[in-house]
Amino acid sequence: MSKIPYGPTYDEMLHPEHQDPELRKKAEKALSENELDPINLFNIGWKNGGNGEVRKIVLPKALTGVDANIVVMLGKYFPSGSHKVGPAYATLMEGCVDGEIIPGKHTILGPSTGNFGIGVSYITNLMKYDAIVIMPDNMSKERYQRISRYGAKLDLTPGSESDVILTLERTYELKKDPKNHALAQFELLPNYRFHRFVTGNSAIEAVKGIGNGRIACFTSAPGSAGTLAAGDEMKKAFPECKIVALEPHECSTLTNGGRGQHRIEGIGDKMCTLIHNVLTTDFICQIHDDDCVRGLEVIHEGTETLVKNGVDRKLAESMKDLFGVSGICNILGAIKMAKYLKLGPQDNVVTIATDSFDRYDSVIQNLKERELEVTDHVLDRWFEDVFMEADTNKILDTRGKEAKEKLFEQKERDWLPFGYSKAYLDSMKKPEFWEEEYAKIKDYDRKIKEMRGKEI
Numbered sequence: 181m182s183k184i185p186y187g188p189t190y191d192e193m194l195h196p197e198h199q200d201p202e203l204r205k206k207a208e209k210a211l212s213e214n215e216l217d218p219i220n221l222f223n224i225g226w227k228n229g230g231n232g233e234v235r236k237i238v239l240p241k242a243l244t245g246v247d248a249n250i251v252v253m254l255g256k257y258f259p260s261g262s263h264k265v266g267p268a269y270a271t272l273m274e275g276c277v278d279g280e281i282i283p284g285k286h287t288i289l290g291p292s293t294g295n296f297g298i299g300v301s302y303i304t305n306l307m308k309y310d311a312i313v314i315m316p317d318n319m320s321k322e323r324y325q326r327i328s329r330y331g332a333k334l335d336l337t338p339g340s341e342s343d344v345i346l347t348l349e350r351t352y353e354l355k356k357d358p359k360n361h362a363l364a365q366f367e368l369l370p371n372y373r374f375h376r377f378v379t380g381n382s383a384i385e386a387v388k389g390i391g392n393g394r395i396a397c398f399t400s401a402p403g404s405a406g407t408l409a410a411g412d413e414m415k416k417a418f419p420e421c422k423i424v425a426l427e428p429h430e431c432s433t434l435t436n437g438g439r440g441q442h443r444i445e446g447i448g449d450k451m452c453t454l455i456h457n458v459l460t461t462d463f464i465c466q467i468h469d470d471d472c473v474r475g476l477e478v479i480h481e482g483t484e485t486l487v488k489n490g491v492d493r494k495l496a497e498s499m500k501d502l503f504g505v506s507g508i509c510n511i512l513g514a515i516k517m518a519k520y521l522k523l524g525p526q527d528n529v530v531t532i533a534t535d536s537f538d539r540y541d542s543v544i545q546n547l548k549e550r551e552l553e554v555t556d557h558v559l560d561r562w563f564e565d566v567f568m569e570a571d572t573n574k575i576l577d578t579r580g581k582e583a584k585e586k587l588f589e590q591k592e593r594d595w596l597p598f599g600y601s602k603a604y605l606d607s608m609k610k611p612e613f614w615e616e617e618y619a620k621i622k623d624y625d626r627k628i629k630e631m632r633g634k635e636i
């Protein structure tokens with residue numbers, strides 16, 4: 181016999197104030213005192229450790245060069261340093277209450293390019309499972325260090341971000357052993373449910389009191405496309421909200437089936453993921469990978485450049501460590517879309533910083549080796565080129581029938597080989613599929629509460 185792990189419901193992740201007050205106090209304390217205390221499961225959510233509000237920054241207009249308010253939600257305050265721990269927990273918890281994952285019996289597999297793997301390693305440590313993270317061997321070294329620190333084993337496949345399909349193939353092989361259970365982030369709907377409910381509703385809260393209090397546009401670069409699901413909730417609240425999937429220009433799979441290596445870790449995985457609701461994706465926008473790495477360097481080391489260009493010094497200093505490479509990609513997408521949609525000072529664009537600078541030192545070192553000289557002059561130039569001159573090229577409108585068909589076809593090419601039936605893929609072409617999946621949250625919340633700490 182083993183015990184169902186004790187963790188939060190979806191509602192308690194969105195509303196920590198709905199947690200038992202004593203438990204909440206302990207969880208807040210553990211946040212700063214003991215990262216590996218299992219009570220930290222109750223810190224999975226967007227409102228950690230601050231004043232009870234969604235952790236976010238409204239970017240200074242001197243940085244974005246647009247009138248619209250760009251609101252960036254900050255994933256770094258989640259336990260393990262990235263919001264990917266949320267879908268990792270939701271997938272594991274749903275598996276537990278469904279009786280598919282038995283503590284002590286199953287080894288958890290986490291196919292990933294890093295942050296999901298870090299999340300899996302972290303929660304399996306807290307929930308006492310053995311875990312194997314399957315990921316490419318050429319990601320930032322900070323990722324492997326964290327995974328090992330949290331205790332999961334690593335199973336590395338060749339390549340980098342755009343070789344994630346090899347990790348799926350490896351997971352497919354390992355899954356043949358019934359002892360192994362995969363938290364398949366690209367395929368399983370708890371990832372959709374977590375982000376639509378927790379991230380989506382947190383975004384709706386985050387814009388209260390900013391501009392017109394609505395969301396005109398949401399930009400997110402899909403890895404698994406879990407985060408993108410938050411857009412479905414935003415669109416429900418604000419029907420005018422445009423959902424924009426960003427992808428590397430160097431690996432433009434969603435735009436035109438293009439595939440290639442790129443430098444934006446965590447996104448652009450050469451596929452249309454199974455859980456990507458393409459019905460609600462209004463635009464696909466391409467971003468150059470090196471713009472993201474250079475943009476990160478400008479924000480991390482270019483405080484003087486930012487101040488010279490009108491950013492308040494304190495704000496510039498506070499931003500230094502807030503973003504990672506994909507966060508800059510999301511910000512650049514937000515700037516481009518604000519220009520494309522001609523948004524004004526009352527309009528809000530929401531985007532996400534999945535993680536933060538703590539896992540990109542090696543990426544910046546690599547940039548410096550490639551560029552040879554990163555002087556103040558170079559940082560000034562990058563500020564201009566990357567932020568001020570962000571343009572409206574390479575934006576594809578995917579609202580029409582033909583564009584949707586192309587995305588469905590991409591999904592078929594990607595998922596029929598993994599054993600999904602055409603009938604299942606076809607069912608995803610209807611909005612009801614997504615609504616029914618989303619509605620399961622109520623059942624899961626009930627089950628999680630009923631089964632908390634019970635023997636199974």
Ligand SMILES: Cc1ncc(COP(=O)(O)O)c(C=O)c1O
Nearest residue numbers: 295402403404405406407446506
């Ligand atoms: C750094 C980073 N950014 C963005 C993403 C994309 O998020 P999602 O998988 O929810 O699409 C990931 C996913 O692992 C990531 O690690």
